[in-house]
Amino acid sequence: xxxxxxxxxxxxxxxxxxxxxxxxxxxxxxxxxxxxxxxxxxxxxxxxxxxxxxxxxxxxxxxxxxxxxxxxxxxxxxxxxxxxxxxxxxxxxxxxxxxxxxxxxxxxxxxxxxxxxxxxxxxxxxxxxxxxxxxxxxxxxxxxxxxxxxxxxxxxxxxxxxxxxxxxxxxxxxxxxxxxxxxxxxxxxxxxxxxxxxxxxxxxxxxxxxxxxxxxxxxxxxxxxxxxxxxxxxxxxxxxxxxxxxxxxxxxxxxxxxxxxxxxxxx
Amino acid sequence: xxxxxxxxxxxxxxxxxxxxxxxxxxxxxxxxxxxxxxxxxxxxxxxxxxxxxxxxxxxxxxxxxxxxxxxxxxxxxxxxxxxxxxxxxxxxxxxxxxxxxxxxxxxxxxxxxxxxxxxxxxxxxxxxxxxxxxxxxxxxxxxxxxxxxxxxxxxxxxxxxxxxxxxx
Numbered sequence: 001x002x003x004x005x006x007x008x009x010x011x012x013x014x015x016x017x018x019x020x021x022x023x024x025x026x027x028x029x030x031x032x033x034x035x036x037x038x039x040x041x042x043x044x045x046x047x048x049x050x051x052x053x054x055x056x057x058x059x060x061x062x063x064x065x066x067x068x069x070x071x072x073x074x075x076x077x078x079x080x081x082x083x084x085x086x087x088x089x090x091x092x093x094x095x096x097x098x099x100x101x102x103x104x105x106x107x108x109x110x111x112x113x114x115x116x117x118x119x120x121x122x123x124x125x126x127x128x129x130x131x132x133x134x135x136x137x138x139x140x141x142x143x144x145x146x147x148x149x150x151x152x153x154x155x156x157x158x159x160x161x162x163x164x165x166x167x168x169x170x171x172x173x174x175x176x177x178x179x180x181x182x183x184x185x186x187x188x189x190x191x192x193x194x195x196x197x198x199x200x201x202x203x204x205x206x207x208x209x210x211x212x213x214x215x216x217x218x219x220x221x222x223x224x225x226x227x228x229x230x231x232x233x234x235x236x237x238x239x240x241x242x243x244x245x246x247x248x249x250x251x252x253x254x255x256x257x258x259x260x261x262x263x264x265x266x267x
Numbered sequence: 268x269x270x271x272x273x274x275x276x277x278x279x280x281x282x283x284x285x286x287x288x289x290x291x292x293x294x295x296x297x298x299x300x301x302x303x304x305x306x307x308x309x310x311x312x313x314x315x316x317x318x319x320x321x322x323x324x325x326x327x328x329x330x331x332x333x334x335x336x337x338x339x340x341x342x343x344x345x346x347x348x349x350x351x352x353x354x355x356x357x358x359x360x361x362x363x364x365x366x367x368x369x370x371x372x373x374x375x376x377x378x379x380x381x382x383x384x385x386x387x388x389x390x391x392x393x394x395x396x397x398x399x400x401x402x403x404x405x406x407x408x409x410x411x412x413x414x415x416x417x418x419x420x421x422x423x424x425x426x427x428x429x430x431x432x433x434x435x
Binding site for chain 1: 301325326328330333339342364365366388389390391395407409410422424434435
């Protein structure tokens with residue numbers, strides 16, 4: 001099943017991402033930006049039809065597992081997931097982009113995945129594969145703000161992160177933001193934010209307003225598709241929040257390129 | 268749209284203006300991080316960048332019955348520290364995505380070369396412009412090996428022209 005999710009995520013663009021691109025094209029007035037958005041949409045069509053990867057960077061496989069507390073797991077979950085990654089990446093002719101040793105580098109292979117396991121209420125399990133492209137992963141930012149930080153400072157940090165990603169990380173982006181928790185947890189929140197359906201807003205009132213304000217401001221930066229101008233710099237800003245400490249306010253920005261890919265199965 | 272063919276001669280390069288769309292036919296060679304590093308450390312027997320075009324690309328594995336897998340551009344700036352040395356060796360064109368540092372822009376101007384952008388995140392679409400693939404060097408680098416790609420009407424935008432004008 002993990003294998004099938006790898007292939008699906010890499011070959012078939014998420015319907016919500018596809019819709020967001022169509023909407024962006026309808027709104028965009030810059031001629032060059034319209035041409036590039038057209039190519040991006042055409043690319044998704046070719047990928048699906050020809051069973052090719054949407055992008056040659058088939059990402060670092062990040063796997064989110066939510067296990068219901070009524071579920072009993074037999075066997076080695078992580079081992080099975082990693083085997084599924086290898087099988088899926090081979091089956092889908094995806095790229096072997098992972099090196100075993102971050103310093104020595106050496107020959108690349110298909111895994112292991114980064115696996116996040118969470119225990120939730122219920123009697124089913126939910127498995128999501130997010131192949132994260134590294135052009136955009138390289139632009140990730142984390143900042144530990146003071147608890148008294150002004151909203152404008154927070155906005156500025158997020159907008160600067162988008163500007164620094166600029167033309168290099170394949171705009172239009174989906175901007176994942178983690179707000180609260182600890183340094184490590186806010187990074188996880190920022191990545192998880194990329195899984196939320198584009199167009200679905202945060203359930204928190206403050207975060208929802210921030211998402212809308214940031215999206216407006218980011219789309220005024222004139223970065224545009226490929227960084228060549230236009231009002232389509234981001235397709236969405238998704239913010240996930242968590243309670244935090246009285247002494248701080250951790251904020252993380254995890255950007256996705258326009259080829260935001262993920263696939264989910266429920267067991 | 269202006270059509271250009273490899274090898275890129277002085278005249279073709281001089282006539283390319285920043286921001287214009289062109290389509291390229293001929294030969295380009297893939298190379299990304301590790302291929303750049305290895306080439307400048309150890310060289311490669313029988314292969315030279317003189318007069319050539321590099322494509323910053325590491326394709327997916329070739330599916331059965333296809334010429335190549337998905338093959339879009341990777342972030343060019345990661346190659347910046349190696350680029351002036353390759354331009355000094357006669358490299359004439361580069362294809363990638365995103366910004367270049369000022370040292371690279373100066374070297375492009377000095378050696379009369381050109382930097383192109385192509386549709387980023389569109390590797391499936393771009394695979395349709397590739398006619399033939401031949402392995403050239405560093406096979407053990409896997410997706411980072413140097414491949415010779417024969418392309419037809421490959422879509423490009425002039426990112427930095429030979430006068431050092433940048434689109435960004």
